[in-house]
Amino acid sequence: MEPQRHLEILLAEGHRLAAMPPDALDAPVPSIEGWTLERVVRHTGKIHQWVAAVLAAGPEADLDQVSSSLPGIPRGADCLPAYGEALQVVHAALAALAPEEQVASFVGPTTARFWQRRQAHEVAVHRIDAADAVQAVGGPPPEPIALDCAADGTDEWARVFLATRWNQRFGEFPEELEGRTVHLHGTDIDAAEWLLTFAGGRVLVDPTHAKGDVALRGTAQDLLLALWRRRPLDLLEVHGDQELAERLVDLARF
CATH class of the missing domain: 3.30.1050.10 (SCP2 sterol-binding domain)
Known part of the structure; x- marks a missing residue:
């Protein structure tokens, strides 16, 4: 997938997440013990905020320092519009960067292409989490992830997480x-x-x-x-x- 497609997926899936019903925020996520729809929304919004802050700090960003200064996402029904704002901020930050521009990341120095891809898949999977929670309390089944996004997500899982991140964390x-x-x-x-x-x-x-x-x-x-x-x-x-x-x-x- 090309970076522009990743940005399209990020925005489309993010809008779906922001549109989750406020009256289902307490609904549990079936596949993640202890998580609710609200926690999914707040978590994903915080990740958007963090990535935007990492990009703003430049390629030499101290990731721990960036993490300590985030505004966060409020609890309750306000989490949904706050999530929408965080989505717009990270999308704008990623869209402003050339794909090969150098940035910091949790796997080490890389290019903006990494985050353009990662954020698309971050929100796509968490949107499924959110939709699963809504379905569990009587809502409709989740809309499918786009085919190209799902396939690219497996490629990222294999190359970035299994082949890179696992060794960094666990040896x-x-x-x-x-x-x-x-x-x-x-x-x-x-x-x-x-x-x-x-x-x-x-x-x-x-x-x-x-x-x-x-x-x-x-x-x-x-x-x-x-x-x-x-x-x-x-x-x-x-x-x-x-x-x-x-x-x-x-x-x-x-």
Whole structure:
């Protein structure tokens, strides 16, 4: 996906989140224990505020210092318009940057393209959380994530979080994963396949069709949401080593 498309997704999904019904703010999120719709809205708004502040602080930004000076999102019904304001601020900040402009991030120095992508997927998944909460109290089912967004979200999950962020936070992958392979396949869009190979305490990501020790197949959205533990693994077709599939999803806590 190109940066402009990420910005479109950010705005579209953010508007959906901002439009959640105020009378459902106490509704629990089925897939995240202890979370409510209100917590999803406030959390996502705070992330928008933080990213905008990181960008404003420049490529040498101290992320901890930025985190300590955010205005936050109010509780109660006011969280929804406050979220909408935070969305507009971060969208404007990201739209003002050339994709290759240098910025700070939680994975180290990178380019604006990173945040343009990350914010699109941040709000897309959390919008599903919010819509799941609304559905759980009698609302309509969630509108689907755009196919290209869902497939790109899995690519980001594999490359940024599994192949980069996991090692930064936890060190090497467990030794029992050495040499193991996982094939991911989004079945309803082209070019949505990845082979994950665990080697040398890390994971290599190859966007290709290849046989793995286990294959996880499903729609692009189901695959993305299962990897982020928003949907049960048994929503997917799992061919091969079921325990390896379960281990992968269990480890993927970033």
